[in-house]
Amino acid sequence: ITCIQGQTLSPVIIDIESKSVEVLAKDESNRGVTVLDVSEGYILGSRSDPVTPPHLVVARVSDQKFVPVFSPTSLADMSWNQLNFLEDGSAGSSIYVGSQENSKLILWPHGGPHACITTSFNQEVAFFALLGYSVLLVNYRGSLGFGEEHVWSLLGNIGDRDVKDCDLARETCLKTHPNLTKVFLFGGSHGGFLVLHLAGQYPDNYRGVVARNPVVDLVSMLGTTDIPDWCFNEAGGSYSWGQGAPDVFSTMYSKSPIAHISSITAPVYLMVGKNDLRVPESQSFQIFHSMKALGKSVKMCVFDDNHPLGKPETETDRMINAVSFYDEAQ
Numbered sequence: 001i002t003c004i005q006g007q008t009l010s011p012v013i014i015d016i017e018s019k020s021v022e023v024l025a026k027d028e029s030n031r032g033v034t035v036l037d038v039s040e041g042y043i044l045g046s047r048s049d050p051v052t053p054p055h056l057v058v059a060r061v062s063d064q065k066f067v068p069v070f071s072p073t074s075l076a077d078m079s080w081n082q083l084n085f086l087e088d089g090s091a092g093s094s095i096y097v098g099s100q101e102n103s104k105l106i107l108w109p110h111g112g113p114h115a116c117i118t119t120s121f122n123q124e125v126a127f128f129a130l131l132g133y134s135v136l137l138v139n140y141r142g143s144l145g146f147g148e149e150h151v152w153s154l155l156g157n158i159g160d161r162d163v164k165d166c167d168l169a170r171e172t173c174l175k176t177h178p179n180l181t182k183v184f185l186f187g188g189s190h191g192g193f194l195v196l197h198l199a200g201q202y203p204d205n206y207r208g209v210v211a212r213n214p215v216v217d218l219v220s221m222l223g224t225t226d227i228p229d230w231c232f233n234e235a236g237g238s239y240s241w242g243q244g245a246p247d248v249f250s251t252m253y254s255k256s257p258i259a260h261i262s263s264i265t266a267p268v269y270l271m272v273g274k275n276d277l278r279v280p281e282s283q284s285f286q287i288f289h290s291m292k293a294l295g296k297s298v299k300m301c302v303f304d305d306n307h308p309l310g311k312p313e314t315e316t317d318r319m320i321n322a323v324s325f326y327d328e329a330q
Contacts, residue, residue, distance in 0.1 A: 005147035007082070007093055008119045011045065032119055033057060041316060048121035050080040050097040070237050079131055080178055085165070087174040091140055094169040096177065097125050098134025105173065105180040109138045109166050111189030113158065114151050116144040124319060125231045131323055136173050140165035159255035163197045170205065180254045184326050188212030188278055189307065196287070198259025199268065208329030210322045212271040212309055215284040218252040224280040257326025261290055267297035269325045271318050273305040
């Protein structure tokens with residue numbers, strides 16, 4: 001099977017009889033490999049990295065070293081590297097993808113929040129990079145792949161620890177890549193929650209925000225989402241069928257991006273799925289109307305889609321519009 005180690009996919013061998021687990025991550029040829037099949041002593045997999053699209057690789061079960069079936073082709077003039085941004089020993093890592101010619105950076109935190117952006121190829125990242133926007137993919141504290149303690153550390157600390165990690169990742173990246181002078185934000189779901197937080201807590205650092213189905217207000221989301229328990233648990237509380245006490249609601253509101261709306265100066269583009277049950281469209285309507293009332297720059301596009309905004313026509317539309325928005329926001 002395949003699992004996440006750090007922020008890289010690696011094959012794993014599970015011996016059912018001995019109940020042992022061996023991660024095949026030490027050999028460089030095994031990193032970034034997704035296992036597809038095992039048959040007659042061979043392992044078939046797919047390998048990629050941020051600038052190399054998926055390609056077939058094969059290994060013998062006996063030596064477990066993957067070699068490409070055909071020579072892969074990488075994106076021209078593009079490079080990538082991993083950047084650790086926490087100095088206290090905590091796991092905090094990011095992936096930079098881009099060209100030395102680029103002067104613009106898109107900071108992209110994942111949703112979840114308990115998920116992970118891996119070093120696998122992503123066509124949306126490649127789309128941005130080929131159009132002149134380098135991309136920084138951030139795995140903040142609470143992400144998968146770094147151990148259970150790392151995951152649990154975020155509960156009760158959303159809107160603070162994850163936000164600080166993202167901005168520190170930006171700062172670390174700019175030290176390594178001084179050619180980057182303009183930074184934009186891109187994220188969906190909890191990633192949308194984070195980019196709105198970043199725009200409100202660090203308004204001088206970002207020039208434009210694209211938020212896809214973002215969590216805006218944990219309190220108002222309780223009665224409309226299909227995961228009300230998520231709102232309580234991520235805010236550090238426990239979930240019960242009854243309504244929370246006023247002090248609980250106050251805590252949840254303070255951890256929400258809406259609490260920082262008055263500080264947002266960058267233009268915001270909301271991309272919304274009208275059929276989203278996870279983060280209902282009412283969340284985006286709430287911040288859209290609030291920003292309009294404050295005289296701030298905001299626009300919204302509502303798609304006939306759900307939470308991932310993953311229909312081919314939706315994905316094409318939102319990616320083209322995101323780049324057009326960033327171009328105008330410079």
